Amino acid sequence: MYKLWTKNFTILTLGSFVSALGSSAAGVAFGIMIFQKTGSPLTLALFMVANIIPRVLTGFLAGPFVDRHSRRKIIYMLDFGSTIIFTLIALVLFTGYFNVLIFTMVGAFLGIMDTVYQIAFMSMFPEVIEPGQHSKAYSLSSLIWPISAAVMAPVAAFMIENFEFGIAMLMLFNAFSFGIAAIMETTIRLDEKLNTSKVSGLQFVEDLKEGFRYYKVEKGILGIGILFAAFSFVYMTHDLLRMPYFINSDTLTIQDYSFLITAGSVGRILGGIIHYTFKYPPNKRYLIAIFVYFSVEIMSASMLYLPYLLMVGISFIVGLLSVTSYNIRMTATQVYIPAHMRGRVNSVQGLLWNIGAIFGAILMGGIAEYSSLDYRFIMLLAAIVSVGAIILIPVRMKHEFKKIYNADI
Template sequence: MLETETQQPELQSNMKGFMFFWSGQLVSILGSSIIQFVLTWWVTVETGSPLLLSLAMFVGFIPTIILTPIAGVFVDRWNRKALIGTVDFLQAAVTVVLLFLFMFDYVTVPILLIFLAARGVFQAFHQPAVMSLIPIMVPRKHLGRINSIDYFFNSIIFLIGPIVAAFLFKFLAIQHILWIDAASFVVAVIPLIFIKIPKLIKEKVEIKEKKKFFADFKEGFVFIKEKKGLLPLLSAFTGANFFIMPLFTLLNLFIYTTHGGTETNLAFILAFNQAGMIVGSILFIIWKGFKKKVLGVIIGLLCMYSGFMFLTFAPFQWFWFIGLGFLVIGFGLPMANISSQTIWQSIVPKEKLGRVMSVRIAIAQFTAPMGMILSGVIAVALARGIAKTETQAVADALAIKYIFIGATVLGIVFLAISWLFTSMRHVEKGIILIEDEEEKEALTEKKETKLETDDLFDAEPSPKLASVD
């Protein structure tokens, strides 16, 4: 005998509790952003190898992609509060181990790669658990705004994190900075102790133990496949992660080689990207986005591709021009992501959030490392061909520019196909997004008077599933 979950209809979402929990998570994210900068800089200084730098990013990313779908099943079956607390504790523990290794000068690149891989494993459980709490604790009418606020503060954190890390580097040894990351996880756990997560009613279901896990695992894939429009929507982001990745993989070379820039120029340009994300998040907090959320997805992704193409044609050392391109990219990111997140949270039943969201994350992100590796391989191959008629410096610069142009064009074509020839534009059909109680009451009254003649909806949406097929 195992149990599945359905939400108690009489239990109200604990909005204040979520905000308290969320504030602790922001502190944890700040600590992680500082340490990410510190460790990446350590690899750069110690090795001077772009290959090892890319490998450090790769080993931290791959565990999350591989394990997230599996972790999502456990998120739905285990106590979410205990799971998040345990993962935060484990992340703090491995950080403490690493800081002592740094203290006694025992850290090597392989040891650091193991540490980054371990963090990737923990994030595979942590991310879907936190994501699944949002629609459980936040009322549906506030989902869009909460997602916007979350995106806004994350943008602020990732803007100031590297700045804080660079400042600390001038006064503290790396092992002392690592204490900040460990302490941030402790701070994140404190709100978790006091908040009350709405309980879910247990409905007993007869099923064999051995088959239950695989059934739950498969259910996430099946739900996405069968729900009209979700798979094309997910594919649009999967394609974007593949076609945008060459920009972030080759950005350093684009600044240093193509434009003869410095680290200061690179930091300036990345600040434009974060500024765009902040502006986009503020806009969504105030405006709430399009009524039809899928339009926000399309326009946001088009902004990203447009900014990508714009910066590709920047004149030599016009770094402000490149910055404007990143400003547009940053602006499009929250528009696309917040709109998509709201759609998923409105469609997926609360008892399936963990497994569905984890599968969503894994599918959306699995093309990113492919784009990372292929962009490097293709850049080398193109440069070799161009070098037959040009100098090596010119060949390297042109290879990167050609890759940027090709990736952008293919990305736009892929997005157009997703919109015109799939069910992506119909993904919200049957979803009723209630913006306020007055609109809900008006909608209910309208339905009661038209119930016998309305062919589109024959009843209110199920409390477990905010759509009617």
């Protein structure tokens, strides 16, 4: 009988949760700081793009690298590095200094670090899970960020609105959380399954080619990547415009915005608990995923037209359903992809998603900056991309998607 809470799984999960607490607070703080200082949605969009573009380039390099080197060491070394960087950011902010170009460059560098970290984490996480425990493990993993956001979004909003150096204090807290996580992660002991094939002069290029060849064979995995690139286009639009909508509102506040985040996070927490407790019938996962995709996209795009209390309720439902999407996709794909290929395949997935996010930020940020369109209407326009992608990809490619989603894991 295999158990879920092994030593390695416990350490990696708790370490991720600790660092996510700080990252949730810092993520809210960075976006609010940029928009408050500049008042420009396009500048905020360019800041986000500057964080994403290095991810696109790094993803190509990181995939083969992660497949050949200890993911455990990569993870804790990057967390130690983040401790140093966010400590320096906090010290600079305590002086009152702000320069949008410098902070954009810092954001770009943090994007590089996070890309390598995410590929390493996604590639190692399945290896700390015992056989038959993947669904529960990914259900728990899906709770980490929602719990962190539910707790830290209101705290971050309160600190920003009530303390002169609230953002600096949040950055210092983030540095502390990364340091704790890194120390915990050094205690993981794991016999990692790495790519040990002989390295030739252009082995890096061959590794990349092998990753792309995998997509030619596995059309379902490619379809999932393109689908979530479309979703990333829309999610970036929401991330870009929701917070400015609340800041510019005559009746809504940053604290109201934080409670909207919390509602969605609480929904994700409940959804994660449901997934942890109950296992969906394998032969129904594809249909459940399609229902969730349509529901989430439509409700997310229209919620800001509703009275505030209904916004909060819809945000909760979207969070609840989003966990279903995450759990089905991550559980199915990460088990389906061979262990020695995960780094390269995940890096290409990340590339597709980041391309979608870049187009969403630049296009929709430009529309928000140079048109008089209501931010809510721009979000509705963006939903055309995601809803259209659902119809064109998973609905049309149902056999390929069912092979992955409906597998009995």
